[in-house]
Amino acid sequence: VLAAPPLAAQSAEVVALVGGAVIDGTGAAPLVDGVVVVDGDRIVCAGSRDACAVPDDAEVVDVSGRYVTPGxxxxxxxxxxxxxxxxxxxxxxxxxxxxxxxxxxxxxxxxxxxxxxxxxxxxxxxxxxxxxxxxxxxxxxxxxxxxxxxxxxxxxxxxxxxxxxxxxxxxxxxxxxxxxxxxxxxxxxxxxxxxxxxxxxxxxxxxxxxxxxxxxxxxxxxxxxxxxxxxxxxxxxxxxxxxxxxxxxxxxxxxxxxxxxxxxxxxxxxxxxxxxxxxxxxxxNWSRAISSVVLDRAAGIDDPNGCVDADTREKVAATTMLRDDMNSRLLDDAExxxxxxxxxxxxxxxxxxxxxxxxxxxxxxxxxxxxxxxxxxxxxxxxxxxxxxxxxxxxxxxxxxxxxxxxxxxMRREADFGTLAGGKIADLLVLGQDPTQDVRAFRTVEHVMRAGELHSMAELAAAAGRR
Ligand SMILES: [Zn+2]
CATH class of the missing domain: 3.20.20.140 (Metal-dependent hydrolases)
Structure with a gap:
């Protein structure tokens, strides 16, 4: 497991993610050593270093060895x-x-x-x-x-x-x-x-x-x-x-x-x-939920980054009290x-x-x-x-x-998001592994950018999982 790359604080208007493989969402081959330039909440340019000049005033974020995809x-x-x-x-x-x-x-x-x-x-x-x-x-x-x-x-x-x-x-x-x-x-x-x-x-x-x-x-x-x-x-x-x-x-x-x-x-x-x-x-997933009650064993929560809130985790674990309400055929009728x-x-x-x-x-x-x-x-x-x-x-x-x-x-929003291209809203992911080899790589998401704001997983999990 790779450690997340260090990222500077978000202060600059213009941010450039530099050195990652850019996977633009269209099905095109990944662009190795690419650049994504973001100004405010929009992508200005996503492409090769030649195609996307990094502005002098940009805050440069090194994502080499990472994979950048649309959200x-x-x-x-x-x-x-x-x-x-x-x-x-x-x-x-x-x-x-x-x-x-x-x-x-x-x-x-x-x-x-x-x-x-x-x-x-x-x-x-x-x-x-x-x-x-x-x-x-x-x-x-x-x-x-x-x-x-x-x-x-x-x-x-x-x-x-x-x-x-x-x-x-x-x-x-x-x-x-x-x-x-x-x-x-x-x-x-x-x-x-x-x-x-x-x-x-x-x-x-x-x-x-x-x-x-x-x-x-x-x-x-x-x-x-x-x-x-x-x-x-x-x-x-x-x-x-x-x-x-x-x-x-x-x-x-x-x-x-x-x-x-x-x-x-x-x-x-x-x-x-x-x-x-x-x-x-x-x-x-329904079957897992029902089985967990029948067997009175909490279902495992598949949540690699700790995004599920505490209330939900607690409810999933509380199987015993639901068992009495269960359809008795599930308890008694093996056939x-x-x-x-x-x-x-x-x-x-x-x-x-x-x-x-x-x-x-x-x-x-x-x-x-x-x-x-x-x-x-x-x-x-x-x-x-x-x-x-x-x-x-x-x-x-x-x-x-x-x-x-x-x-x-x-969502009829393809003009706004869904691909990495100039003019789109800057919603993107930085992954630790290559999703074009295996989509399990989305589990290795390290950073999420939404409308130009870059969030670390630690920050996101703290917000989502705290309740
Ligand atoms: Zn539905």
Missing amino acids: LVDAHVHFSQTGWLDGRPDGLTAEEYPYDETAEALEAEPERWAQSYLCSGITAVFDVGGHPWTTRLPARFEDDPTAVHVRAAGPLITHARVPALQVDDEVYTFLPMGSADEARESARRVAEMGAGAVKVWYLGVGPERAPAMDAALAAVGEEARAAGLDLIVHATGLREAKAALRAGAFLLVHSVEDQFVDDEFLEMLVAGETIYAPTLTVGA YVYRRMRAAGRSEAIMAENLRRVHEAGGVIATATDAGNPMTLHGPSIYAELEAMQAAGLTPSEVITLSTLNGARA
């Missing part, structure tokens, strides 16, 4: 979920963690997650569904060098009727789409809340209901476009995902996981330039548990194959974790997701582009 983008997070089993009102924890208290704590302190993202090398996130207050986060965090860029979709629109989720219209709003008219009205309400996209939670429906629900989904799409907003859709079944593509979806927020995607799906996805944002690890495990393994294999198919067809893919779900912890859960994409067969360099430039595309 990571997580295209699927939820500020209004905790990363543990208490994060949704339909969880098994209602007795131990009253949901109204959880919801209040989340609203009171969204900085907690912003700091843990930044500490993990993530400089921008797309919140694809949450409480109404999440729609105010983009403005709140945009110019804050200790936070992250946010795009937020606000409350979900769904045909699904899940009584346990309808706890309080003010807190956890699900808007209805029982008919096309109702769907349009819901889309207008989301737009009025100031959301940056309109999200539909499109679960599978029976063949009788499917035509009417597909029409309602299409109506949401039309209404969203009329309001200048993108339609984004949770659709993990191939049939529902195709309906989403026909409705003009801009982003599919999960993998298709019930069967292999076919040519019809791939053609529509590529022709419509819909972004595919697989979530390969969230399911396994049931075995079938669940087999099904999970099957859907993981399908998700990996579908990622390869979308990639080979030329689809646009963005890296996404679904952070906020149990054991998909805000921030460091991105490392396992990057590694799962690499394990599925994508090259490290491709995974880097999916996690930087393509994430920025999912």
Whole structure:
């Protein structure tokens, strides 16, 4: 393990990171012995020493032997979920963690997650569904060098009727789409809340209901476009995902996981330039959370840089008191548990194959974790997701582009960030190891620059982990 390079205090307006390998996020080969010049909150130049002159008044930071990349983008997070089993009102924890208290704590302190993202090398996130207050986060965090860029979709629109989720219209709003008219009205309400996209939670429906629900989904799409907003859709079944593509979806927020995607799906996805944002690890993370309660052994927290806050670590460790609420089949019925495990393994294999198919067809893919779900912890859960994409067969360099430039595309912010180039906001990482050899190198992040401010890991971990 290399020690982090010593960095001078941040006083100069102009900073030049000199001598590192510059990996710009476009998929281009790393530029050895490169230079990144930053003036204020913007990159002035990223390239070779010849191409990027270091201004006389610049503060020079020696990053030789290091790797400079754009900040990571997580295209699927939820500020209004905790990363543990208490994060949704339909969880098994209602007795131990009253949901109204959880919801209040989340609203009171969204900085907690912003700091843990930044500490993990993530400089921008797309919140694809949450409480109404999440729609105010983009403005709140945009110019804050200790936070992250946010795009937020606000409350979900769904045909699904899940009584346990309808706890309080003010807190956890699900808007209805029982008919096309109702769907349009819901889309207008989301737009009025100031959301940056309109999200539909499109679960599978029976063949009788499917035509009417597909029409309602299409109506949401039309209404969203009329309001200048993108339609984004949770659709993990191939049939529902195709309906989403026909409705003009801009982003599919999960993998298709019930069967292999076919040519019809791939053609529509590529022709419509819909972004595919697989979530390969969230399911396994749920299983880890549930297993930890069943076995009454705290799950290990994969957090190499100490970015997860103390409250969350404490909750993850407190398994004993949740065990009484556990579905007894998980405790008693070995055959049931075995079938669940087999099904999970099957859907993981399908998700990996579908990622390869979308990639080979030329689809646009963005890296996404679904952070906020149990054991998909805000921030460091991105490392396992990057590694799962690499394990599925994508090259490290491709995974880097999916996690930087393509994430920025999912947020419609590629003009502002996602690559290292003159004019972009200075959001970048300094890594100790080479991510183009293996994306595990993102675990070796030593410094994070956000809007031109360079933060050390010690500083970031102290801010994120202290609570
Ligand atoms: Zn989600």
